[in-house]
Amino acid sequence: MPGQRADARRNYALLLAVAEKAIAEQGADASLEQIARTAGVGSGTVRRHFPTRHALLAAVFRRQTETLAVRANDLAAAPDSRAALVEWLQAVLAFGVTTRGLAVALSRDRSAAPGEVHDHCATARLTEAGGPLVDRAAADGTLASGVTIADLLALVTGIALSMEHEPDGALRLLNLTLAGVCPEPFRRSA
Template identity: 55%
Template sequence: MSDHQRADARRNYTRILAVAEAEVAVHGAGASLEQIARTAGVGSATVRRHFPTRRALVEAVSRTRIEALCVRAQELTGHGDSRESLLDWLGDVVAYCVSARGLAAALSYEGVEPESVHENSCSMALEEAAGALLSRAVRDGAVTAGVTVSDLITLAVGVVLATEHHADPAARADRLFGLAVAGLSPQQ
């Protein structure tokens, strides 16, 4: 590939990603790949060359927020009450998923095969970043042994997907996530 072709490919990637971010913000993870191609001024094949699956596109669009959540997990690790730190981080995951259409879908494990070429890099990044946060909470007895970051992400994603069409999705997601964490029994 010549330098000119590489430069064109980089420009196409940047343009497609910018258009995809706008489309996903409006239409969520179901944004039309054909509409993205038209708006970016490229063919559908060019979009698919850069993003072979819809998940790959949504993950690329979500990358900045995923990186911010990873940094937040690192900031909270080792500071304050371990349960509170973990819940603060999970609250951020829920809030980000509510505010960034498509992020919950990017974190969803649905349809991801363990041997898939296109693994869920967003969830894997969060699992790695929040591992120490969860381990500390388990070690302190604040979280049941055997709970995984994957479990927690799945719970957060489920709450967000269940509330995305509610009149006030942020408030509803926050309430349901709080119920899930506290449990249904009155506090003693």
């Protein structure tokens, strides 16, 4: 945004703030027209900054997604690869359950047309961040053979969608799932 005029930067920041609030209250299907009205701009201004709903959702969730990416990086050197992966997946789930609309956005990321998904979308960033944790757990034998980061993110997303208003129930479902995906017999002795 450095090349934008000051008023365009202000409009972007205002639209993003209004969109964050609207999505938190109404979910991923919040009205773009209402976001524009609340921000005091025309719908054309919204479309210039965010050409698709996906682009708007990606911008809204970018900061939180980056926090999860940093957490994955921090956990990459943890001594127990299984515990690190589980801790990160629990953090992704907590974020998905408590951030209204994120689970819907993540599920849309997977089903979007090829040209619609951008490098900054939540799923792509989480896949990139969590991949090393999955690879390490697989190499250590603490993750069932063939399980991918895409599989695990799909599981977390599905749990978050089904348990959006029940964070404790969501964590229980994740732990039950992981007991099946990462059972103790897969552990190798050190």
